[in-house]
Amino acid sequence: MLVLHAMIPMVITVSQDQTIGDAIKKMIEYRISGLPVVDADGALVGMLSESDFLRRAELGTGRKHLGWLAYFMPGKLAGEYVHEHGRRVREVMTPDPMTVDEYAPLEDAAKIMETNYIKRLPVTRKGRLIGMLTRSDMMRVVAERGHALPPLKDSDQAIRQHILEQVSRQPWLPGSPVDVTVDNGRVTLLGTVSDIQQAKALEVLAGNVKGVSSVTNGIRILQLKFAED
């Protein structure tokens, strides 16, 4: 699957010279928690998100006035707000954001998000900003796409073959000491493995096959104790 299959192909941006007030207003209006920041030519120069505000607020908790947060805490702080609302986006944003191309595999996007601890990736087409991909989008697509491993034919024999084939490909189960029987879509697993996780994984594998209505897990776990364990 590619980035373009999961991203939101809409871009709401804010200019780096606009005020924090404008940026917050946009975020609330469009109910988004992150905005790509662009320069006068429309090129991407940064990312602004709730995290940036929270980080600044955390640094400032020694002082009591961070006026531009009055959007979220009106009333008493309104006075201070008037002074601070002129602060520019470029002072608060995270510069040089990571991006991903629309034709990149989702796997790449997942790796970037994981290693950089980010939850939001601007998507580009030939270097131009065309959309946004967030962790939330990845999660949404997981829900939208069911997953089932379809055997070639839906019969019990085909299901059994398919399961055995899948099992033989798994690096977590070297050799295949597993016995599989299928009766009207109901699978029974028998055999012995060395760890409970292998037993559980076998159950997951069998359960995910199209046509399987239930899995009875009769796999036994052999207790082996080694000196280092």
Added chain:
Amino acid sequence: MFVVNVMMPYAITINRRAPIRDAIRLMLKHQISGLPVVDDEGALVGILSESDFLHRVEIGTERRRSCWLGFLFNAERLASEYIHDHGRTVEDVMTKAPVVTVTELTDLESAAKLMEEHKIKRLPVMRGDRIIGILTRASLIKAIMMQGKSMPMPKKSDQELRGRIFEEVQQAQWLVAPLLDIQVKNGNARISGVVYDERQEEAIKVLVENVPGVKSVASELAWIEPLSGAVILSPGEEKTPKIITLH
């Protein structure tokens, strides 16, 4: 100030055996990135977050280690990854207990340290092994910033009233509960936060007034009028509302 002053006194949770689709729908509906997982008795058994769905077979991002790596990673670890990336119930995908949590009496500084240490944005608030609320990073920082006001331990009756108010607020579909904060003292409620139009402000006041036990409602809500870009702040102690227009 303590967790009890600032937490959301309710928690959206999911059962460990629920299908992941239900969990995802719940998270998207309430716009939350972390979901505490409970067993049939209601005890906390794990936490499910958005990040748990980065590696999944449905979107082609499952972790595939080649067979020859089988002797570098042990079979147990590989099998666990398989379950995580292919399993269809919440307990297959969640991060299992022990979960980082706080109690109502945890002070805010300790709570902040925990979030920083573990790089998390959400702490379940526990009473025994039951979740009774959630403390988020955003509300924590807001509270620390407002620490100019002293906030004594609330009376039990005020705390219960706050809980009942939040229950009502949560049930009102037209409200986004996380954008509001409600404090109760001696039965007097004070609401602050953001709404999208002035009718919402009126409606919230009416809703809170009607909760049994509430003696009065003061509003410090701000609303943002999208067309003109004006931010209108409630009068608070002043007689007329202050209107600030942004260009």
